[in-house]
Amino acid sequence: MTAPLPTDTPIIQMANITKSFPGVVANDDVSLAVLPATIHAIIGENGAGKSTLMGILYGRYQPDKGRIRVSGEDVRIDSPARAIRLGIGMVTQHTTMVPALTVLENIILGAEPSRAGFIDSRRASERVSELAGSLGVELDLRASAGTLSVAALQKAEILKALFRGARILVLDEPTATLAPQEADSLFRLLHSLRDSGTTILFITHKLREVMAHASRVTVLRGGKCVGDRLTAETTPDDLLALMIGQRSVAASILTELGASPLDSEPTPAYLVGREPLVPAAAMPTLELRDVSVVNRRGAVAVRSISLDVMPGEVLGVAGVDGSGQRELAEAIVGLRPLQSGSIRLDGKDITGRSVGDRLRAGITFIPEDRHREGLVLDFSLAENLLLGRERDRRFGGGALLDLRCIEETGEETVRASRVKVPSAEVAARNLSGGNQQKVVVARALMGDPRLLVAMQPTRGLDVEAARFVYEQFQTAQQKGLGIILFSLDLDEIFAISDRIAVMFDGRLMGVVPRAEATVDRVGQMMVGRPASEAGST
């Protein structure tokens, strides 16, 4: 430990950092200074170089040029192990937890308190419980990490970093998958950590979070540092302009989506105000009747839910993470069997049918985790677009594949989706997150499906990609596609839903038309008040 620094000396200085990967300069002469015991935000669109910069700080990459100082001393951070010794902890979007180990085992992994060569599990448990308790984090330390929700995993990751003595905490888009309440509680945690002397660096897309929680913000665009502001001396518009440069259309969506419905009456947003597409008498596309589902651990996760999705509408499903949304989505798609109840598509019972049968009947899926469930990363884009449709008549009709047709479809789709690649033969692994998601969306909307089950479809995307996703939804809706949208981002739910359903603890708290929904009302339902009782004060 070094002596406390004067508060005006940066605890982290990264000077003139340049880092190239084959074909792309990820960081171009970037400099960053972070004062101790502050919350510092780094913003920029996908591909702006934020994650690379933080990867360099955490020793995951070596810069081609540039210097790093921690606590005023020149350091060479050649590995994450070195970064941890320097007191730097990292919480990424993708979990580092070993699914088969318990939360406790994951937290102490590599830093186990031991006695005579054996893990002192009682002491480990005490220390971790104490740490969690002091921060007000509630976690079942004995649950295996594989069963946790994204939000719970993230809390465990923060504990893991702190357990290793981190005094500088780097978070990569920490709120990307959190419900507003969870995000608030995360920031409360970060504020109290800051008050006790921890320095926080976080990457985000959300200007509202920057303005509300950071004292200073660094803006990256195209690998370059384009601005460094005290939040007290800047405005969201200013930051937005720095972030996206000249792209005014995209800017307008971001302003709309970024407009904070949590502070005010909901702003009529992107798609709201369009004509209703559906005649009132139409038959529902999807009918759920008394659907109950159990989760991976066998506990009831969805309790007797009945819902309809009409053709051409977006039914947004809001709820705190882990309220049963994932299990419900998987049950609709066919990945998870029903405990009881029934599912109909266009009036036909599909309750016991397989994922493949439902796909052919017209149910498509945008999964939550695009790396694991959305894409086969080592497949080309053309192959990823073929996934699940390899026996369709148009691609050969069962036994053989029509390679020419597959290639043409791939190239056409990639072009139509504005995926920035030279050809559809590129492996999905080599694409940025936004481009990967465009491929997942394009596949889900291929061949005029009847119902789209979309989970967090714009999670972690930049403005341009998110806008593309919404446009694609809208076009498909006009052809009569019903969409059930599961999202933890209330802004997104409010921006594109025709009706909003709210889940709490596996139950449906109610469904309200968008016009009658306020964030306050939905928020009350999200914490367990039925729609009839939740007022719109």
Next chain:
Amino acid sequence: MSAAVRIRSLAQPVAALLVAFAIAAVLIATTSGEPFPKSLSVVAESFTALFRGAFGDVNGLLRSLAKATPLLFSGLAVAVALRAGLFNIGAEGQLLVGGLAAAWAGYAIKGLPLIIHLPLAMLAGAAAGALWAAVPGVLKAWRGAHEVIVTIMMNYVAIYLTHYLVNGPLRDPATRQTATPTVLPTAQLWSLPGSATNFSAGFFLALLAAAAVAFLLRRTALGFEIRAVGLGPDAARAAGISVPRTIVTTMCLSGALAGLAGAVEVLAVHHRYLDQFSPGYGFDSIAVALLGGLNAPGVTLAALLFGGLKSGANEMYTQTQTPIMIVGVIQAVVILAIGIRRLRGRREG
């Protein structure tokens, strides 16, 4: 695939082979009993004899191709399974039951013309292998039992079951060997007459099988599903591919190929099922599949190479007294070198 990618995909097996030969060279040199500079010439002589024996003359070459035949069939078996992410360690057992089934169909079914009898006997071998591999496939697909454990156990069951049958109910009482009766001429696969090379039409069938596997993986919906399940099981499942069905189908396919390895050995070379006729082809095939990069052309080259090493080993031994086991060392090092790469690659990915 671009030329650059192709060259990179060749670099790994070539490096593995170089390491394997280097280690073999060190072993030969240190066990030769000769002082330092002379021991090097023993190494040189051994390798020269090895390759001359394998590819030096027509007979050697034919013998190499004959040895490569079962390796190619079972190497393809292991490769296909591994493309779906399934480690089929059970090729040996599938090969044994395939061989026995082919032998039985070859001697017990009488009165059929060759054009029906021979394919029928081969089919019996393939079906028995498929059935043997279906057991671990089904257990993996619906019960989550790890296929490595189950296929290893199935190997023992196959070894002792065939041992029992060929010593008991299926034994030919007319011979002193533990073997089944001789396969009828209508079920015998053509082999080079009057030659001790064991070269047979089986080699061409193996090449045909390699072409079929390449076609399957590249051009068919099933092949696409196999690759998808191997590279991204969760994505395949979410996209509507039935992972359990693909696992079982792949294991059956893999077992059928291994069963054919046994069937061809029986129908073309021994003309009967000889107890313990396989010197471990099913195990060697793991090295063949890995060295071949799990694709049909690569596996073909690897099988030819290992077939050559096996057939050249005798020549090496008679000329230089370098033990035949050195070939086993080369195979083992290849598995380790490529296995390590695969494990590391998986972690990085």
